[in-house]
Amino acid sequence: AQSVAQPEDQVNVAEGNPLTVKCTYSVSGNPYLFWYVQYPNRGLQFLLKYITGDNLVKGSYGFEAEFNKSQTSFHLKKPSALVSDSALYFCAISGNTPLVFGKGTRLSVIA
Amino acid sequence: GAVVSQHPSRVICKSGTSVKIECRSLDFQATTMFWYRQFPKQSLMLMATSNEGSKATYEQGVEKDKFLINHASLTLSTLTVTSAHPEDSSFYICSARVRVGGASDTQYFGPGTRLTVL
Numbered sequence: 229a230q231s232v233a234q235p236e237d238q239v240n241v242a243e244g245n246p247l248t249v250k251c252t253y254s255v256s257g258n259p260y261l262f263w264y265v266q267y268p269n270r271g272l273q274f275l276l277k278y279i280t281g282d283n284l285v286k287g288s289y290g291f292e293a294e295f296n297k298s299q300t301s302f303h304l305k306k307p308s309a310l311v312s313d314s315a316l317y318f319c320a321i322s323g324n325t326p327l328v329f330g331k332g333t334r335l336s337v338i339a
Numbered sequence: 340g341a342v343v344s345q346h347p348s349r350v351i352c353k354s355g356t357s358v359k360i361e362c363r364s365l366d367f368q369a370t371t372m373f374w375y376r377q378f379p380k381q382s383l384m385l386m387a388t389s390n391e392g393s394k395a396t397y398e399q400g401v402e403k404d405k406f407l408i409n410h411a412s413l414t415l416s417t418l419t420v421t422s423a424h425p426e427d428s429s430f431y432i433c434s435a436r437v438r439v440g441g442a443s444d445t446q447y448f449g450p451g452t453r454l455t456v457l
């Protein structure tokens with residue numbers, strides 16, 4: 229079975245500082261990993277995905293994620309956080325099944 | 340990017356009535372659509388997967404007679420909550436993907452429908 233874990237319920241960061249939202253995964257075979265963002269009372273917006281190739285994936289709104297096979301991680305990063313980045317972030321994995329989501333991490337960027 | 344719409348965005352109904360939620364892929368053909376349910380401050384729970392022209396596949400614990408899913412075309416899927424009860428109140432989100440079995444393909448999500456059953 230495949231799964232992802234987001235160990236932090238909440239991440240707080242000051243505006244302008246770098247941010248990291250953590251995700252680890254478990255899968256047999258090659259993983260397809262995704263990051264989505266959800267704003268209040270809205271659906272999910274796709275940020276980026278890792279399929280194969282370069283371990284550093286660049287996505288929307290300045291976000292990027294690093295795939296680390298040895299640590300089975302896919303952490304989401306941004307060099308300089310904005311207040312508008314405050315939202316709920318989901319890591320997800322797919323394989324033989326539809327997307328399986330982590331529990332989500334709430335990011336708060338403080339001005 | 341690909342756009343998925345949902346209608347209505349919000350619905351309030353009386354207990355015992357049925358509610359239909361529409362999900363449309365606006366600028367691509369979705370051979371596969373998914374329906375999720377999200378409780379407050381929780382993650383998304385997959386309810387069912389539907390491939391165009393086929394019967395939906397429901398996840399364990401989801402009542403197929405209560406949550407009727409129809410995927411009649413490559414751009415439209417509907418979820419009907421039959422005989423709704425207050426415990427069905429939730430945020431329902433649909434998702435669409437281009438290919439059947441395209442595990443590496445991106446799933447695009449609709450904006451969600453907030454259902455409140457009184």
